[in-house]
Structures are given as structure tokens and as C-alpha cells.
Amino acid sequence: MSNVNQNDIISVLKSEIEDYDIKMLVKETGTITNISDGIATVYGLDHAMYGELVEFETGVRGIVQNLNMNTIGCVLLGSEYGLVEGSKVVRTKKRAGVPVSDKLIGRVVNALGGPIDGKGPIEANEFFPIENEAPGVCTRKSVNVPLQTGILAIDAMFPIGRGQRELIIGDRQTGKTSIAVDTILNQKGQDVICIYVAIGQKASTVAKIVSTLSKHGAMDYSIVVSAPASDLASLQYIAPYSGTAMAEYFMKQGKDVLIVYDDLSKHAVAYRTMSLLLERSPGREAYPGDVFYLHSRLLERSSRVDEAFGGGSITALPIIETLAGDVSAYIPTNVISITDGQIFLESELFFAGIRPAVNVGLSVSRVGGAAQTKAMKKAAGSLRIDLAQYREMEIFTQFSSELDKSTKDLLDHGKRLVELLKQPLSKPLPLHEQVILLCVANNRLLLSVPVKEIKTYRNELMDYFRLKYPNIIEEIDTNKVLTDELIEQIVLAAKEFKK
Secondary structure (H helix, E strand, O other), X not given: XXXXXXXXXXXXXXXXXXXXXXXXXXXXXXXXXXXXXXXXXXXXXXXXXXXXXXXXXXXXXXXXXXXXXXXXXXEEOOOOOOOOOOOEEEEEEEEOEXXXXXXXXXXXXXXXXXXXXXXXXXXOOEEEEOOOOOOOHHHEOXXXXXXXXXXXXXXXXXXXXXXXXXXXXXXXXXXXXXXXXXXXXXXXXXXXXXXXXXXXXOHHHHHHHHHHHHHOOXXXXXXEEEEOOOOOHHHHHHHHHHHHHHHHHHHOOOOEXXXXXXXXXXXXXXXXXXXXXXXXXEOHHHOEOXXXXXXXXXXXXXXXXXXXXXXXXXXXXXXXXXXXXXXXXXXXXXXXXXXXEEEEEOHHHHHOOOOOOEOOOOOEEOOHHHHOOHHHHHHHOOHHHHHHHHHHHHHHHOOOOOOOHHHHHHHHHHHHHHHHHOOXXXXXXXXXXXXXXXXXXXXXXXXXXXXXXXXXXXXXXXXXXXXXXXXXXXXXXXXXXXXXXXXXXXXXXXXXXXX
């Protein structure tokens, strides 16, 4: 070897030694003192923060949920297999979060954002914390852009706006999920990204919903976050927060997002399970005292933000299951007080064949007409009052045989309205169809149609309008305004069709 090469090597070694910097890697490590039921008590992590991710020696992660004097309580986000008393735990110094990107659209993921649909990994370009501060008052904007559900009874009487939180509440098997799924289907071509969060559902139920969404082409703009009943309580607990973190990613891009939490009753039960295992004090119905804060900090994140802050919105449709129609139970009253209105579904109506089984008296939208198109506002007019009068009169007159003409007309009109509001599954109605049908009903043109034939009549009437009067349909869809001349044209066309 020549002297030149030796000199080169020596100079390289000298510079390496001079530039060598001792990098000390200090990790705060703790040990498990007790582990059972997916809860680990850890000693030695004195600086751990609430909501921080910690990593166990098996590679499983956990979230810090209890901060005691000398120990911390962690909930595991995976199997506790292989973890025993004395196992090592390290801090990650990161808050629990989910990977987010546009590639999430069209996918089915678990509560941690991992794909579970067998379509391969999802490339993520950002990481969003699952717990985030809700937008402040100054960053928000008033809710005045409608979010059409495609369900006549809801769009006409309890309009939902982009950025609103509308609760869907009712007993088991009353069509709560159907309303949410139909709303997702109706967002096709509306430039809204939909996120469906399934909490504590059967995996087969979630698969069925995914299949319905795929069949109608709704998965092209939807994400399904699934934490089935077979998952740990900790995963069911973080699922809605993960879904909201994904929604916030799109909202920051100025997009409108619709998120469905199905359902928050099971979410509260998962949180109760976790809290009792963490040895927190049980309160009313064994729920911990902070169960209200659990849902308020989740739902407060749904809002419409000002253009200066992105201009996007998150509309939330939380679902709550009641027992025997008891709206005054603990969790229902909590969520009712957080949301901007509720759609109450009644078992009696559902079994009587009135579907969607919306109770007109107990349902309300606190945003109301502000989030309704002018056309729908005018067409809906006195619909709610007419239905309320019909219900009252129906009870009042069920034992009387002789009725005067005005009462008879009121009952006949009411029966036809009820029939008109019935809607089959997965068949959301476009705005023009809703407006035309309501105009026809308001002008008492349905009185000459037998109740049993209302369904056939409405289908044939709409076919007639599409064929003969596409200009009326176009005017409603484009201007979203219902002028007196337009009402006149609709009425004349409907009379012409009857002849």
C-alpha cells in the first residue's frame, strides 16, 4: 500500500475522531406492577402525560388514562399476551393519534387507522392526534348551508346544516342506522366526504353497511372506521375520536365532512368498562362522573369554520339507543343537551309501517330554517302543523262516528301526508322531487287520490315531470327558489297529469 493511501486513511480517521459526538439516548422506562383485563398499572413513569402513548416490551401500545401519586394507569391497544408483572414500559412522548391522508377515502380501517379491508397498506402523509381542541368561537361561522339527507320528513321539517350536530335517537330496531346510511348515499355529487364510525357493532352488520355503500357507489367518498363488539373496550373508546381526527384533516383542506357515530350509547358503555377497571368512582347508572365531558369534547369538534381558517365543516350525526323510549335516561339527556337538535324515532310508528318512524312532536332542529333552501322552506310551509293537527284529531275522533266536513278533510289530508312521508330504504329523494311533492300536497291535490295509491301516484307523477317538464326540475335544482309562478306551473302540471 502506498504512503498516499495510508495518509488518506489516517486523515479520515483523525477527522472522524475529532467530529465524533457522543449522542446519549435517554428513555424514561417504567415497569408493570399489575396487569389484567387490558389495564396495566405502571410504576416509574413519573413524567408521563394524560393521553400519551406508551410502548410495552412486546411492541403493544397503550394510552395513559390515570395519573396517580406513584403509578399511572394505561389502557392497552392490543393483546396483553406476554406481558407480566415486571415487564418494561417506555414513554413515546407522543399523543395518541391516527395516520391521515386522502388515500383513506374508500377504505375500511380500524380504530388506530390501520386497514382491515384487505386492500393493502394506506400511505399516510400526516399524523393527527385523536384528542384535539374544538374550534373557538372566533374561528367558527354560522351554519347556513344545507346538508340534504334525501329523506323528505327530515329535510322538510328538521333541516340539517353543514356544521350542525343532529342526534338520531330511538329504541333498538327503529331505523336509526338506515337514516344515517341514506344520508351518506344522498351526498353523491354533493362534494361531501362521509365517515361512518361503527362502535360496538357486530362485524357482520358493518360488512353489510359497507356492501350497501359500495353497491350505491358511496364508498368513492366514504371512510368506514370499525371498532366491532369483539374489539377491546379501549379501541371502542378511541374509535369516534379517530374518526373525528380524520374528519379534521379534510376540514383543514376546506372540505365539508359528514361523520356518523353509530352509536354513542355503546361508546359510553366502553368508557364505563374502562373507567371501572381503572378503579374510578362509579356515579349514576355506574357511569363515571366525566361521561358528559366524554361526548361534549367529541361533538364540540363538529362545526363550520371561517374561510380564514380553511372554510371547511364537520357535520355530526350521533346515534343514541334508548330503552323503551326513555329519552330522560342519563346518556340520552347528556347528548341531547350537547347537540343542535334530535330526530326521535318511535317504535310504535315503525311497527305501524310509518318508516322513517320520525316523531314530529319530539323531533327538532335548533338550526332550523337557517339551513334550508328557500324552495324547501316555502314548500314545507305548514307541513309540521298539519301533521300535528292530524295526530291530535285522529286520537280525538277515533270513537266518534259522525264528523263534519272540515274535520273529515283534515283527517283525509293528514292520512295522505303520512303516506307521502313514507320512504323506502336506500332511496333518498333529490331536492326537486321533495319540493314538487310538497307543493302538490299543500295544494290539496292528493285528496282525490286513494291513500293506497299514493305511492304509485307519486312515482308516476315524477316520471311525468321528468318527461314533460324538465324545465321545472332544472329551475328548482339551479335556483333553489320557489316563486309563486313556479308553484302555479307545478299545480297546473299535476292537474294535467291527473286528467
